[in-house]
Amino acid sequence: MKKKPRIILIIGMPHSGINLLSRGLETMGGFLSHIIDTNVDEESAMLDGTSQSPVFLQDSISRYLRDPNKILTQYPTGYSAFRGDRHEISELDLAQITLHYFPPKKNRNDSVFHSLNWEMLHFFQERHRCIISITKKEIALLKNEGFFTRATQLLLEQMAHKSPPARIFHADHDEEAAKADELRYVMKSDDGCMSPYGPSKNVSLTQEPSDFPASVVDEDAISELVLHDPLFTLLLPFWKQVFQKCHLEVSIVIAFRNPWSVAASKKEYLEKSFWVWISYILCCLEHSNGYQRVFVDYDELIENPMHQMTRVAHTLDLTLEQKSLASYCEYIDPSRRHYHQALEELKSEGFYQQFTLEIYTKLLEVTQDKKPFESLKKSFIKWKKAFLEANDLLVLAEKKDATINQLQEKITNLDESIYQIQKTINQNSHSITHYKKETDQRESQIAALIQAQSALDKELFQLRQTSEIQNCLIAA
Amino acid sequence: MNKKDRVIVVVGPPRSGTSAITKGLETMGVSLGNTFIPSNIFNEKGFWEDADFHGFNGFILDFYEDRLRRILSIDEEEATHLLQCGYLSVASELLSNKLSENHLLGIKDPRFSLLLPFWRHVFNHCEVDVSFVIALRNPSNVPASHEYYKNQHYEKSLWVWISYLLSCIEYTQGTKRSVVDYDELIKNPKYQMERVAESFMLPLLPKVLRSYSCDFIDPSLRHFYEEQASHLKNSSCYTFAFEIYEKLHAVATDRISFEELEKSLPKWKTQFSFVKSLLLLEEKNNQSIHQLMEINENLQTTNKDQLKTIIDLNKTIMEKFQFVAGLHQNIEQRDQHIAFLMQQQRGS
Numbered sequence: 051m052k053k054k055p056r057i058i059l060i061i062g063m064p065h066s067g068i069n070l071l072s073r074g075l076e077t078m079g080g081f082l083s084h085i086i087d088t089n090v091d092e093e094s095a096m097l098d099g100t101s102q103s104p105v106f107l108q109d110s111i112s113r114y115l116r117d118p119n120k121i122l123t124q125y126p127t128g129y130s131a132f133r134g135d136r137h138e139i140s141e142l143d144l145a146q147i148t149l150h151y152f153p154p155k156k157n158r159n160d161s162v163f164h165s166l167n168w169e170m171l172h173f174f175q176e177r178h179r180c181i182i183s184i185t186k187k188e189i190a191l192l193k194n195e196g197f198f199t200r201a202t203q204l205l206l207e208q209m210a211h212k213s214p215p216a217r218i219f220h221a222d223h224d225e226e227a228a229k230a231d232e233l234r235y236v237m238k239s240d241d242g243c244m245s246p247y248g249p250s251k252n253v254s255l256t257q258e259p260s261d262f263p264a265s266v267v268d269e270d271a272i273s274e275l276v277l278h279d280p281l282f283t284l285l286l287p288f289w290k291q292v293f294q295k296c297h298l299e300v301s302i303v304i305a306f307r308n309p310w311s312v313a314a315s316k317k318e319y320l321e322k323s324f325w326v327w328i329s330y331i332l333c334c335l336e337h338s339n340g341y342q343r344v345f346v347d348y349d350e351l352i353e354n355p356m357h358q359m360t361r362v363a364h365t366l367d368l369t370l371e372q373k374s375l376a377s378y379c380e381y382i383d384p385s386r387r388h389y390h391q392a393l394e395e396l397k398s399e400g401f402y403q404q405f406t407l408e409i410y411t412k413l414l415e416v417t418q419d420k421k422p423f424e425s426l427k428k429s430f431i432k433w434k435k436a437f438l439e440a441n442d443l444l445v446l447a448e449k450k451d452a453t454i455n456q457l458q459e460k461i462t463n464l465d466e467s468i469y470q471i472q473k474t475i476n477q478n479s480h481s482i483t484h485y486k487k488e489t490d491q492r493e494s495q496i497a498a499l500i501q502a503q504s505a506l507d508k509e510l511f512q513l514r515q516t517s518e519i520q521n522c523l524i525a526a
Numbered sequence: 527m528n529k530k531d532r533v534i535v536v537v538g539p540p541r542s543g544t545s546a547i548t549k550g551l552e553t554m555g556v557s558l559g560n561t562f563i564p565s566n567i568f569n570e571k572g573f574w575e576d577a578d579f580h581g582f583n584g585f586i587l588d589f590y591e592d593r594l595r596r597i598l599s600i601d602e603e604e605a606t607h608l609l610q611c612g613y614l615s616v617a618s619e620l621l622s623n624k625l626s627e628n629h630l631l632g633i634k635d636p637r638f639s640l641l642l643p644f645w646r647h648v649f650n651h652c653e654v655d656v657s658f659v660i661a662l663r664n665p666s667n668v669p670a671s672h673e674y675y676k677n678q679h680y681e682k683s684l685w686v687w688i689s690y691l692l693s694c695i696e697y698t699q700g701t702k703r704s705v706v707d708y709d710e711l712i713k714n715p716k717y718q719m720e721r722v723a724e725s726f727m728l729p730l731l732p733k734v735l736r737s738y739s740c741d742f743i744d745p746s747l748r749h750f751y752e753e754q755a756s757h758l759k760n761s762s763c764y765t766f767a768f769e770i771y772e773k774l775h776a777v778a779t780d781r782i783s784f785e786e787l788e789k790s791l792p793k794w795k796t797q798f799s800f801v802k803s804l805l806l807l808e809e810k811n812n813q814s815i816h817q818l819m820e821i822n823e824n825l826q827t828t829n830k831d832q833l834k835t836i837i838d839l840n841k842t843i844m845e846k847f848q849f850v851a852g853l854h855q856n857i858e859q860r861d862q863h864i865a866f867l868m869q870q871q872r873g874s
Contacts (some may be wrong), residue, residue: 066772313754321803321806321807322807325804400802401800401803402794421791439801442681442682442761443682446679446681450808459823460822464826468825468829471832475839482843482846485846485847489846491851492856496853499860499864502864503867506864506868510867
């Protein structure tokens with residue numbers, strides 16, 4: 051039986067070592083070219099050094115570019131085309147479809163996913179989405195805005211590293227767009243619908259015009275992909291649907307960190323930091339359910355990277371490369387960890403900190419293999435119930451964050467405007483000084499000229515007098 | 527301070543009928559002072575709130591610069607800190623001044639509810655006989671009223687309502703107190719005033735009571751009805767608020783005693799402590815917004831001033847430019863004249 055292509059998602063709260071974990075994934079058989087650097091986590095970047103990829107990765111890059119699994123395509127409507135293969139594509143009646151090839155990407159290490167995630171989170175303008183995960187209603191709104199199609203296409207585009215996916219336009223619906231994209235073929239069907247996989251139509255393959263443009267990917271071109279971005283966490287309910295449509299296997303690595311350390315490393319209100327931590331963890335727990343998943347504690351990772359990478363590899367059925375792992379362990383330096391508090395030292399003040407401590411302690415027990423993952427299930431129901439009590443006030447906090455951001459933006463703009471105006475004022479003052487100087491110079495020039503002229507007048511008068519005397523003498 | 531001095535403080539959440547209740551105290555011969563904050567469209571019949579106490583409460587609430595203290599009450603530690611900072615003498619002096627004019631004084635400011643841990647020390651220090659009237663209103667109506675006037679977040683308004691009342695219940699323990707439900711007051715103002723007078727052992731002034739019941743209290747004062755906030759009923763916050771309301775309403779209708787009510791207080795406090803951090807965050811966010819708006823306003827003024835300066839400078843530049851151009855012309859004329867003269871001289 052064919053294995054589905056897989057996506058490995060590293061999620062969690064910012065400042066929880068997501069970047070460090072993504073580097074760690076590279077020890078599992080050279081995902082290097084597939085790891086999309088979607089995010090720059092300051093804390094991790096500091097620890098990672100954001101340096102060039104370590105030498106230990108280089109020897110294993112090419113091997114993982116090939117994946118035996120095949121995927122052909124997915125459609126926005128959800129009809130699977132896995133059953134198709136390359137031959138079927140070549141047999142397509144190309145005269146009946148519009149086909150346009152994406153330009154191949156030059157640099158795979160880009161931040162396209164991060165940008166898309168950012169755009170989606172900022173779609174809800176009245177709230178600064180940094181605490182609560184998106185709801186079903188919001189997913190529907192995102193879909194209406196075309197984000198689902200974009201996300202699907204982007205994912206396929208990034209996964210098909212050998213041969214870029216094709217976009218199929220519907221002639222009635224997208225003809226202009228297709229032409230603008232230098233399409234090669236335009237289909238005109240009788241009923242306004244089309245089947246891209248052969249001239250014979252059947253119900254399951256018929257697409258509605260509104261479903262286009264769709265993407266077609268060569269199944270041989272698809273391989274595993276590792277994505278990491280904290281923003282995936284709050285958008286996980288949305289991305290889950292994208293993964294489902296793409297018929298991908300999903301494995302999730304959840305990075306978490308001592309919430310007291312996170313709070314210390316972030317410049318925001320303590321209460322907010324803790325609630326964000328709780329929300330991210332509950333979101334990860336809820337939406338990773340049903341997938342292959344593993345929690346990794348930042349401190350455990352720093353203290354014993356070898357053990358943690360072994361845990362991850364074991365859970366995700368990946369093979370560790372010993373040489374790479376050794377380099378990775380050497381690369382991690384616990385002394386560069388700025389904030390660290392042992393569990394025994396934590397003092398919880400207030401109910402929210404007690405709540406956080408309870409979740410953190412339970413998660414640690416799981417990551418330290420003291421308890422199985424299933425042990426969290428019961429607690430999760432209780433935590434979620436408690437969290438829902440606070441939901442509305444967290445929405446309010448997001449709204450207030452948005453207001454604060456807008457005001458800060460206004461102030462920055464005003465500051466800039468004032469700076470520019472001040473600059474103009476200074477230039478104008480300079481011009482005035484210059485004009486004043488010029489005026490003075492001209493005035494003294496005029497004074498000199500007047501003086502010279504009166505000298506000349508005097509001289510002229512004398513000349514005239516002399517001339518008159520001479521004329522008189524001549525006449526006499 | 528005269529030991530016979532007596533103060534009746536009206537506390538409770540905003541928009542719970544504190545003003546109407548305060549006015550009702552006059553039926554018991556209680557003086558409300560004569561320097562009230564002005565009425566406005568939100569309360570056309572008047573706030574009956576002494577401007578000096580109002581100002582002082584605002585001042586000490588603003589003492590905490592990191593938060594806009596309008597939701598959570600101060601705690602004992604903060605109250606002690608205020609006392610240590612010299613506010614005890616200021617508050618005592620204010621109270622003494624007011625009591626020197628009237629020995630039976632009624633004061634009202636919903637924000638007393640948040641400052642009760644501090645004011646308790648002041649009342650003790652001044653050795654006055656203090657009683658409290660706790661204003662109660664159906665939580666379904668309070669947020670609706672808030673929303674209408676101040677465009678507040680519904681859920682937040684409910685939490686504010688809970689916060690104020692929990693503080694009132696906790697910090698009025700051991701004093702003479704009475705709960706007055708707003709709807710009951712509107713229905714039967716005479717009876718409610720009789721209840722309060724009886725619990726505070728104060729005589730009623732029949733003429734004033736008649737005027738208050740017939741002329742001042744008007745059923746139209748109840749602007750919002752339960753149906754308007756029906757959508758809130760599914761929220762856990764509403765359930766919590768309603769649980770508190772039912773108990774307090776039972777006290778207001780003399781079905782249970784305060785002692786009975788207080789049995790629920792520890793449970794309510796625990797329940798409230800869960801969201802306390804978020805309300806604290808809300809206060810901090812509000813303070814940030816307040817400060818940013820102030821900065822924004824100042825910058826806008828600076829910007830406006832600068833634009834005016836630029837206009838003035840441009841005007842000056844234009845004048846100077848014209849003057850220089852005039853001088854240029856002058857020089858040119860002179861040059862021509864000189865050239866002419868030179869030519870003439872050469873000819874000669």
